[in-house]
Amino acid sequence: MSQNPENTWSAAEAKENQQEIAKLVDNLSLQKDGEAKSEDDGVDVSNPADASLLQKIIRKGLIDTRSELDIIRQDPNSPLYSAKTFEELKLKPELLKGVYAMNFNKPSKIQETALPTLLADPPQNMIAQSQSGTGKTAAFVIAMLSRVDTSKNYPQILCLSPTYELAIQTGEVAAKIAQFSPIKLRYAVRGEEVARGSKLDDHIIIGTPGKVLDWSSKFRVFDIKKISVFVLDEADVMIATQGHQDQCTRIHKQIPTTCQMMLFSATYDRQVMEFAQHIVKNPIVIKLLREQESLDNITQYYVRCRDQDEKYQAIQNIYGVITIGQAIIFCHTRKTASWLAVKMTKDGHSVAVLSGELTVEQRLAVLDRFRAGLEKVLITTNVLSRGIDVEQVTIVVNFDLPVDQEGDADCETYLHRIGRTGRFGKNGIAINLVDSEKSMNVCRTIEKHFGKKIHLLDADDSDEIEKIGS
Incomplete structure (x- = not known):
């Protein structure tokens, strides 16, 4: 992937990376580590992370859901309200311009409900569940970008994805929305290396748990105690997969207690939700209720x-x-x-x-x-x-x-x-x-x-x- 001499890329360079990012995604084979075959019947068993990637690529736009949101206000002081326009969110002008450049006309249901809380002060933690295609990625990306202080040249936002390809997908969305701002993004994924003794000056790190642990603990190229926003994308996969869970727990223990935490996923089973609520302090929990199981037509x-x-x-x-x-x-x-x-x-x-x-x-x-x-x-x-x-x-x-x-x-x-x-x-x-x-x-x-x-x-x-x- 082409990058500047410091092996970083700014949001303004997003367009230059589009074709190469597309090639990375196109070359992904889900069979590689996603689908197992039973000895008897060859039943397809899809890897949840790879299935999520496919859903994100398949989607041509936001789906129109009739489902309602179930909002559990665990914080009685929550300012939770609904924003029907992006202007109501009072985004920085350069980010609002990026949002409209993405052809977003108005917030989706998960965005209009989650963003007012995610952007409020003091920062509040959130666990959010909404089906594929409802705009979850843009929701937490807008929140991430809004929390960046560009006067501070060190990583402030950490976003973890379960796979290389999903991290690339999230980074692509972030780069597009941030293309008019001076925010700098960095991938912490396989193939990306940092010089020993160097220090990152990027504002946002988007990567996989193993690489992030290497950079923070082994090479110490950024100070994880300065992270102010911690995001888990595909949180159910991250929590339910043993290796990822261990790595995420190790990272979580190092971030400051004042760090704002955002967990987003399409699904959470009971055990995963219990674990999520265990590691996230006083979260606002938002669930998109299952679409009415109406088969009338x-x-x-x-x-x-x-x-x-x-x-x-x-x-x-x-x-x-x-x-x-x-x-x-x-x-x-x-x-x-x-x-x-x-x-x-x-x-x-x-x-x-x-x-x-x-x-x-x-x-x-x-x-x-x-x-x-x-x-x-x-x-x-x-x-x-x-x-x-x-x-x-x-x-x-x-x-x-x-x-x-x-x-x-x-x-x-x-x-x-x-x-x-x-x-x-x-x-x-x-x-x-x-x-x-x-x-x-x-x-x-x-x-x-x-x-x-x-x-x-x-x-x-x-x-x-x-x-x-x-």
Whole structure:
């Protein structure tokens, strides 16, 4: 990555780095350390950090969520209020200019709620949870940049990400917003080295825990006791991953007690939230409530089949009768997805496959073609159960119903899967192919969980199929 002689880069140089940053991201292979394959069935198991990176790259803009925010005011003196415009936040003029350069017209829901507290004086700690695509990164980046005192030439802000690529992503956002200010940023990631005995004069360090520990403890190129803002991005991954947790805890113990702490993540399970609240003193906790599990505009069906071949025949029958805009078909394994793609291609269907062995670059190419309508059918594993919005998707097929590691119904994944249709207020169709009593039990469990009828569909009856497409 091109840098100035001191091996640093200013925010104003962001544009020069864009192509090289893009190459770094494009060359990332999620298969490298993200997806494991079980000995028996080849089930895709995505690395949470890599999955988060893919979501950030997939997003073309902020998603429009109907969800409400659950705000737990653990500090009774919190000035928490909602800012409907960026001007209300009283940002420094150069940062406000950078925000608008990002084409942000108004704060997203997580931004309008979190930023007034993050920018208030005295500084307040926060644990925030909001789904992918809602603007979390920009929220904490704006807060970070606002806390910088450019008259002090030493690191004041420390932001940790679980992987090299996610750190680059965060740094890219920070550089764009700060492009009109004199704020200097530094990556503390693999490949970045500092001379022994030197001292950093950058204002913000964005990096991974291992490299940050090396720079602060081993090489002492910056004084961690002067850090005034500490940010954990993808906090659930950082806390739940044993190696990261140990490193983050060591870093946390070295920062001053007066340091403002910000933890941001898309998800927190109970144990992770408990640990977060243990290490963050008197936090304001903000949670974006789960989107209403309303499936009113998605009609659900199930088809009884004897085996995989009958499942395929059911798909053929459905395609032969009703007009389908675009469809996403979910399979449990890469092997099944590949088998189905070959069968459908031979029968003349325009098919794309997206699964875990593809690099990010390959995945994005597949998604771009599907969005453009060049392929009508996208066959995928759970790697795409959430995060893609394609208006033309009219039908979702669960070739295999989603189950957890114990083989029980995975209702959350089911909701995300079939939620790929029925978007933008349109009607959608979800069809579940059931080939055993076990999968029938999974289907019944899902039906009971959501309280929405899953109708029996006779895939051999063309008149019945025609009705679902009308």
